[in-house]
Amino acid sequence: MVTESKDYDFHEIEPRWQSFWERTRPDRAGMDPVRPKFYVLDMFPYPSGAGLHIGHPEGYTATDIIARYRRARGFDVLHPMGWDAFGLPAEQHAVKTGTHPAANTQNNILNFRRQIKALGFSYDWDREIDTTDPRYFRWTQWIFLQLFKRGLAYVDERPVWWCPEMRTVLANEEVVDGRSEVGNFPVERRSLRQWVLRITAYADRLLSGLEGVDWPDSTKRMQAAWIGRSEGAEIVFGLEDGALGGLKVFTTRPDTLYGCTYMVLAPEHALAQALTTPGQREAVDAYLRQAASKSDLERTDLAKEKTGVFTGSYAVNPANGARVPVWIADYVLTGYGTGAIMAVPAHDERDHEFAGRYGLQVEAVIEPVDAPPGGVTLPYTGDGRLVRSGPYTGLGWQEAKQRMTDDLASRGASRPAVNYKLRDWLFSRQRYWGEPIPIVWVGRADHDRARERDPGSFPAEPVSFEQDGVTRYAVPLPESALPLELPPVQSYLPSGTGESALANVAEWVDIWHDCGSGKAVPASGPRPAGASWVRARRETNTMPQWAGSCWYYLRYTDPSNDQAFASPEALRRWGGPDLYVGGAEHAVLHLLYARFWHKVLFDIGAVPTDEPFTKLFHQGIILGEDGEKMSKSRGNVVSPDTIIESHGADSLRLFLMFLGPLEAMKPWNPRGIEGVHRFLQKVWRDCVGEDGRAHPKVGDSVQDSNEILRLLHETIKKVGDDIDAMRFNTAISQMMILENALHKEPAVSRSTALAFIQVLAPFAPHFAEEVWSRLGAPGNASTAPWPKFDPARVSAAEVRIVFQVNGKHRGDLLVPLGLTQDRAVELARAHEKVAPFLAGKSIAKVVFVPNRILNLVVS
RNA sequence: GCCCGGGUGGCGGAAUGGUAGACGCUUCGGACUUAAAAUCCGAUUUCCGCAAGGAAGUGUCGGUUCGAGUCCGGCCCCGGGCACCA
Numbered sequence: 001m002v003t004e005s006k007d008y009d010f011h012e013i014e015p016r017w018q019s020f021w022e023r024t025r026p027d028r029a030g031m032d033p034v035r036p037k038f039y040v041l042d043m044f045p046y047p048s049g050a051g052l053h054i055g056h057p058e059g060y061t062a063t064d065i066i067a068r069y070r071r072a073r074g075f076d077v078l079h080p081m082g083w084d085a086f087g088l089p090a091e092q093h094a095v096k097t098g099t100h101p102a103a104n105t106q107n108n109i110l111n112f113r114r115q116i117k118a119l120g121f122s123y124d125w126d127r128e129i130d131t132t133d134p135r136y137f138r139w140t141q142w143i144f145l146q147l148f149k150r151g152l153a154y155v156d157e158r159p160v161w162w163c164p165e166m167r168t169v170l171a172n173e174e175v176v177d178g179r180s181e182v183g184n185f186p187v188e189r190r191s192l193r194q195w196v197l198r199i200t201a202y203a204d205r206l207l208s209g210l211e212g213v214d215w216p217d218s219t220k221r222m223q224a225a226w227i228g229r230s231e232g233a234e235i236v237f238g239l240e241d242g243a244l245g246g247l248k249v250f251t252t253r254p255d256t257l258y259g260c261t262y263m264v265l266a267p268e269h270a271l272a273q274a275l276t277t278p279g280q281r282e283a284v285d286a287y288l289r290q291a292a293s294k295s296d297l298e299r300t301d302l303a304k305e306k307t308g309v310f311t312g313s314y315a316v317n318p319a320n321g322a323r324v325p326v327w328i329a330d331y332v333l334t335g336y337g338t339g340a341i342m343a344v345p346a347h348d349e350r351d352h353e354f355a356g357r358y359g360l361q362v363e364a365v366i367e368p369v370d371a372p373p374g375g376v377t378l379p380y381t382g383d384g385r386l387v388r389s390g391p392y393t394g395l396g397w398q399e400a401k402q403r404m405t406d407d408l409a410s411r412g413a414s415r416p417a418v419n420y421k422l423r424d425w426l427f428s429r430q431r432y433w434g435e436p437i438p439i440v441w442v443g444r445a446d447h448d449r450a451r452e453r454d455p456g457s458f459p460a461e462p463v464s465f466e467q468d469g470v471t472r473y474a475v476p477l478p479e480s481a482l483p484l485e486l487p488p489v490q491s492y493l494p495s496g497t498g499e500s501a502l503a504n505v506a507e508w509v510d511i512w513h514d515c516g517s518g519k520a521v522p523a524s525g526p527r528p529a530g531a532s533w534v535r536a537r538r539e540t541n542t543m544p545q546w547a548g549s550c551w552y553y554l555r556y557t558d559p560s561n562d563q564a565f566a567s568p569e570a571l572r573r574w575g576g577p578d579l580y581v582g583g584a585e586h587a588v589l590h591l592l593y594a595r596f597w598h599k600v601l602f603d604i605g606a607v608p609t610d611e612p613f614t615k616l617f618h619q620g621i622i623l624g625e626d627g628e629k630m631s632k633s634r635g636n637v638v639s640p641d642t643i644i645e646s647h648g649a650d651s652l653r654l655f656l657m658f659l660g661p662l663e664a665m666k667p668w669n670p671r672g673i674e675g676v677h678r679f680l681q682k683v684w685r686d687c688v689g690e691d692g693r694a695h696p697k698v699g700d701s702v703q704d705s706n707e708i709l710r711l712l713h714e715t716i717k718k719v720g721d722d723i724d725a726m727r728f729n730t731a732i733s734q735m736m737i738l739e740n741a742l743h744k745e746p747a748v749s750r751s752t753a754l755a756f757i758q759v760l761a762p763f764a765p766h767f768a769e770e771v772w773s774r775l776g777a778p779g780n781a782s783t784a785p786w787p788k789f790d791p792a793r794v795s796a797a798e799v800r801i802v803f804q805v806n807g808k809h810r811g812d813l814l815v816p817l818g819l820t821q822d823r824a825v826e827l828a829r830a831h832e833k834v835a836p837f838l839a840g841k842s843i844a845k846v847v848f849v850p851n852r853i854l855n856l857v858v859s
Numbered sequence: 860g861c862c863c864g865g866g867u868g869g870c871g872g873a874a875u876g877g878u879a880g881a882c883g884c885u886u887c888g889g890a891c892u893u894a895a896a897a898u899c900c901g902a903u904u905u906c907c908g909c910a911a912g913g914a915a916g917u918g919u920c921g922g923u924u925c926g927a928g929u930c931c932g933g934c935c936c937c938g939g940g941c942a943c944c945a
Contacts, residue, residue: 218863222940225862230944251945264945306943336944343945349860350943421944584939658883660872665938669871675883685898730873733882740882802878807926809878833912847925853877857925 002773006692008684010648010766017766018120026071026782027122029078031573038075039574040067041553043582043590044082044129046545047108048089052115054630054638054656054668059581059619061653062662062728064121066579068762069723071122072786078574079122080556082129083109084549091433094492101433101492105132115640119649120765122782127559131548136555137435138483139565140547143597145438145476146604151459152198155474158426162190162498169430169498189292192498193465195428195437195541199596203227203420205610206595214615216663219587226588228421233405234338235414237263237324238316244274247315247326250337250419253347254408255400257319258389259365260342261355263326264308266334267291275326277312284309284328291330306331306354317342318413319404320390329354337419345379352379365389366397425593427544432492432501434542438477438484440513446534447473450515453532454478475536481518495540502540509538549590550597553577553612565606576612584618591616617726622659623667630668638668650764651677657728657763676732680767683739683760687753687771694750694775702749706796711741712752713793719759720789728763735760750775755787803828804855805837821848828854 003012021027040063045056067079090101090108097104109130116123129136147153160169165185169192179186199206207227210220232252239247247263265272267288276284287309308329315326324342331350332341345355346364355362366384368376386392392400408414428437442450451458463474477484487508495503503509507522513536514520514528520536527533551565558570576598591613598612623629624636631637643652654676660666689695704712715738722731738756742748754777761768761781772781795817801824803811811833815824825846828834838858845857 218940221863225941228944232945249945253945331943331945333944341945348945350945353943419944587940658871664865664872666871669884671884672871679883681898729871730882733873736882800878804877804926807877807924812878845925847877849877853926855877855925 002770004692006688006690008681008688008767010650013770014118014120014644014649014766017769018117020769021120021122021782024780025124026780027067027077027079027124028126029080029124029574030076031569032076035074035076037078037574037578038067038070039078039557039577040070040579041079041556041577041581042081043580043586044084044549044552045112046084046087047105047112048087049093049104049108050632051108051111052640054640054643055583055619055622056116057119057640057652058622058656058662059583060116060119060121061656062617062619062726063579063581064119064653065657065723065728065762066726067122068765068782069720069786071782072758072762072784074785078127078556079124080127080129080559081116081121081123081125082127082552082556083112083131084545084552085109085130085132086434086543086545086548088431088433088545091431091492094433098491100488102132118644119640119653122765127556129552129555129559131435131552132433134483134485135560135562137548139555140435140543140551141438141477141482141484142479142565143551143601144435144543144547145457145479145482146606147197147597147600148439148463148474148476149457149459150600150604151461152201152600153427153459154196154198154463155193155465156196157191157465158194158196159189160192160194160498161187162192163187169494190498192430193467194426195539197425197427197596199425199593200420200422202596202599203229203422205599206422206592209595209599209611213611213613215613216584216616216618219584219591219616219618222587223592226422226592229418230420231416231418233408233414234417235318235342235408236412237318237342239275240314240316241274244271246413247271247340248338249340249342250417251342253344253397253401254404254414255386255389255392255397256344256347256365257317257342257404258386258392259344259346259363260317260322260324261345261361261363262324262343263315264329264332264341264343264351264354265311265326266332266339267328267330268334269328269339271340272311272328275311275313280310280312284311287328294330306350306357308354308358310358318408318411325360327358335423336421347379347381349379349381363388425596427547428541429544430494430498430500430540431542432486432489434544435547436484436486436502437539437541437543438482439474439539440477440511440536441472441539442475442513442534442536444471444473446515446536447475449531450475450534453515472537474539475513475515475534478516478518499540500542502538502542509540511536511538546590546593550594551601553580553594554601554607568608571607575609576614579615579617580613581617581619583621587618618663620661620663620665622656623665625668625670627667638670643673647673647677648766650767651680654680654732654763658732660729662726662728679736679739680764682743683756684767684771686739686743686748687757688774692774697745697747698750698753698775699747700750702747704749704752705745708741708745708748708752709793710796711738712755713790716755716759716787716789717794720786723762732763735763750777757781758784758787799851801827801851802853803831803834804853805834806857807855810834810837817851819851821846821850821854824848824854825856828856 003016005012042060042063067077070077085105090105093104094101162169163185207224207229210223230252232250233254234248234250236246236248308327311326311328313326314323317324343351345351345362347366362378364378365386365388367387368382368384384397386395386400392404405414405416457476464471487505489501489505492501494500510523511520512523512527512533514532515534516532521528553576554566557574558566561567594612601607602610626636628634628636651673655673658676687695687698715734718734719731753775757768757771758781765782768781797817798814799817800812801815802809811831813827829838841858843856844859847855
């Protein structure tokens with residue numbers, strides 16, 4: 001297997017060992033019950049046409065080092081790779097060229113796979129997965145059906161951007177200033193039927209589950225902030241028109257109830273119309289029209305001035321019976337709380353700003369305990385005591401909060417409430433290139449019959465929507481009918497009615513559907529015989545790209561299973577990843593969605609754990625040479641291919657790890673690669689002689705000095721510890737220190753040389769295999785067990801102790817280990833560099849850290 | 860605005876409260892060479908000094924400590940996240 005080259009010829013060495021590994025497969029994960037398991041996972045990539053970016057191999061190298069190290073330590077390692085292959089770029093390419101997105105996707109995968117393999121990563125390629133493979137998305141669809149039957153998937157009218165000119169739905173980022181980015185046509189908000197997943201039902205568990213996972217704190221905080229739990233109360237205000245019932249608001253500050261001087265409804269609030277008096281009708285209508293045309297971005301732009309309109313109606317404060325005006329303003333959000341607030345301008349920044357603009361009353365009801373004589377500037381949002389609050393005056397705000405909520409509750413006007421910023425997950429896309437949603441739409445009677453046949457597949461409440469006066473009901477495909485594959489289409493362009501290109505495929509969309517088998521025939525043909533055949537229309541929305549990545553880590557444990565998404569044995573064996581490495585850009589969405597699905601799977605007994613990712617790590621971004629983010633337009637992009645060609649995969653791997661801490665954002669330095677490359681060449685020249693075999697200075701009979709052995713064992717320990725702690729840069733430094741020392745030795749024992757090559761192997765695996773063979777060692781560097789570290793070797797007989805006078809370094813001395821304080825003081829007094837600083841002074845205090853430092857404090 | 864993370868030589872970075880700058884890059888000097896590259900040896904925080912040596916020094920100001928890059932408080936700058944969530 002070993003190559004013939006005399007010098008370090010990585011062009012020859014790397015492909016040779018890669019093909020050797022492909023034959024011997026040291027990367028294959030087993031089911032060995034004796035060995036402990038370790039599952040280390042990279043976030044799988046979207047195989048873009050641009051190919052691998054230098055940021056990809058950064059994280060992949062780190063996990064590969066860990067995988068190889070763990071194998072050497074006797075672990076059964078699962079280290080897989082796959083493709084998050086559904087995605088918008090492939091669809092856009094298909095729209096342009098008319099070729100099927102799958103063709104382009106497979107080409108890109110081919111290129112990605114080639115590039116990744118060129119880096120020598122020890123992935124178990126038998127377990128490769130592809131989210132666009134029907135054998136994979138069959139189970140994505142299956143999980144959707146589990147969500148559906150548990151009532152966690154529903155349809156709802158949701159506002160989207162509609163461009164009448166282009167007859168298509170546009171994404172938020174495709175709309176600029178109320179016009180389409182492409183074509184500059186006017187766009188409008190239109191409510192379209194969308195699938196939504198009830199992630200909010202898991203809000204509490206998604207929040208509490210964060211406590212038990214080993215994640216970066218910043219990521220946990222981000223998720224917690226995204227979920228945004230807040231506790232408060234719902235309070236009902238009376239309305240003058242009793243027929244309308246009450247006006248319910250959510251507040252976290254019920255203690256400020258006496259300071260409520262007006263109320264605000266979101267423009268979309270159900271009572272907005274009913275509360276508008278005839279005199280205000282015109283102004284309100286104009287305001288609502290204007291609000292409807294604003295994008296979310298425009299509405300949430302903090303820089304803009306708050307706007308609103310008076311409805312003409314009044315509500316009654318349940319605490320003091322005060323009559324307060326009801327306004328409509330778009331600074332109140334419709335999707336949060338009840339979509340209405342009690343405004344307390346004295347103690348809320350936003351209300352204060354609005355009240356100032358419209359001349360509304362401001363009533364302070366909280367005062368800080370140490371209020372300045374002139375009173376506080378409003379709005380005051382801090383701690384304090386109640387004033388002007390009837391019977392509650394004088395109470396601390398925390399106590400008042402409790403008492404007022406309780407008192408109102410006893411009159412039925414209030415109840416404690418919890419709200420979340422987290423919204424349900426908009427799960428449908430009007431796209432072709434995604435997993436089809438395995439649902440057909442039928443009439444009421446057909447739905448009820450289908451449900452009777454198989455009640456377990458339906459949610460408690462039927463999922464339905466109304467269109468053109470007809471109500472349609474959702475019927476799931478039987479699980480046995482999965483996967484539901486994408487039909488061929490003439491054009492990948494959206495249908496023009498706000499639906500995906502799938503809507504144009506009449507013989508696929510309009511069908512006779514067999515509720516028993518899930519079989520379908522075009523509705524244009526005759527109805528097949530049998531009571532289970534019903535007239536149906538298929539769902540034409542597809543799933544978002546997040547779907548496939550929500551559970552892929554589970555599929556790796558048992559990737560070719562066609563009976564289940566993974567067997568219980570495989571799931572028990574591997575569980576979730578022991579380590580998950582990927583970019584911080586997924587801190588919220590991917591990681592939150594995957595946790596949600598995992599918890600649902602846990603609830604139905606399909607997975608044994610409640611949390612999918614127990615330990616998470618984010619690699620930092622690699623910037624261009626200029627310190628800017630790498631981008632084509634800046635021309636500072638570094639391709640792994642180029643570096644492999646010029647310096648080899650091992651040098652690239654080493655350099656990516658040597659650049660700095662894995663989690664740090666750091667610039668690429670083209671000269672730095674030379675440094676690690678030189679290091680490898682230096683090791684080569686010290687191990688391989690001119691004849692291409694073991695270097696003459698390496699011998700079995702060589703007795704290494706204690707200093708060399710100490711350094712070797714220190715290195716074995718430090719490299720192992722550093723890999724575990726993911727401090728790869730310092731591990732490499734330590735190996736360089738060892739190499740520098742070995743280089744100076746006239747002779748080195750073979751066992752020391754081999755141990756060194758062993759610790760280098762996870763970092764530079766091709767190089768290590770080659771040198772290992774050249775040294776005439778049996779077996780392979782990749783399968784040899786990790787060298788043993790001997791603690792006795794690490795402690796030297798002598799240590800350098802530092803002498804300080806008044807905390808300043810004044811000299812040092814090599815002394816025997818375990819030197820006593822008295823002896824150290826003696827030596828310090830006698831030390832030629834220290835003595836002058838002690839002359840004529842008395843020692844006031846002695847600080848002695850054994851084997852390290854002696855600090856003499858003198859007056 | 861709020862919440863995080865970070866400021867260390869010419870550069871990337873290293874330092875359980877205990878010799879600041881390991882390791883690498885760069886640069887300079889030397890060896891080898893007809894020469895160059897490669898390689899090898901040495902130097903490379905700043906200031907003063909021929910030198911021995913001394914002084915200052917981890918964004919900034921202050922504090923705790925025998926001792927602070929490290930801990931505490933204020934400020935400045937950079938990066939990331941959130942952003943009318945009542």
